[in-house]
Amino acid sequence: MDYLNGAQHSIFRFEYLQDFSATDRDEFAKWQNHELDIAQLGKGWWNDLRVLHKRGVVTQRVRRVVRPMNDYTKFELEIHKESARHGDKIKIIDDDLFQVFNVNLRDFWLVDDKTALKMNYGDAGRYEGFSIDEDVEKYVKAKELLWRHSLPIGEKFIPEI
Helix, strand or coil: CCHHCCCCCCCEEEECCCCCCCCCHHHHHHHHHCCCCCCHHHHHHHHHHHHHHCCCCCEEEEEEEEECCHHHHHHHHHHHHHHHHHCCEEEEEEEHHHHHHHCCCCEEECCCCCCCCEEEECHHHHHEEEEECCCHHHHHHHHHHHHHCCEECCEEECCCC
């Protein structure tokens, strides 16, 4: 996505959905069959991260988790743990806490706190593109709230994988 590659300072991602399997069907099936090489799967993204980080761009992500976790969320958390090893700052927010904050936003990217990309998904998380939301301030506020109240992946938050 050109918006991400063009970031100058920061990229933030909020993942609300619990199942994107319609988008990642093949990879998810391999993971379920213990045939997935996560290092190969994320290679392109991790190369992008290296370039972004070299330019000084901070990458952050908050993943909402509903319990009990479905298999897709477990799959994604394994990938996120590896992504964190490549410098992506990733945190988890439990859905019970998320509900307290009444954040009325779903999946989005926020680039340089200036461009809000609302992610659009259909059935079972089938990616349908994105739209730009001009009301960027609500995304900046959501980012600050979610980041402040979430826990780092692999530290205090222990997924039930």
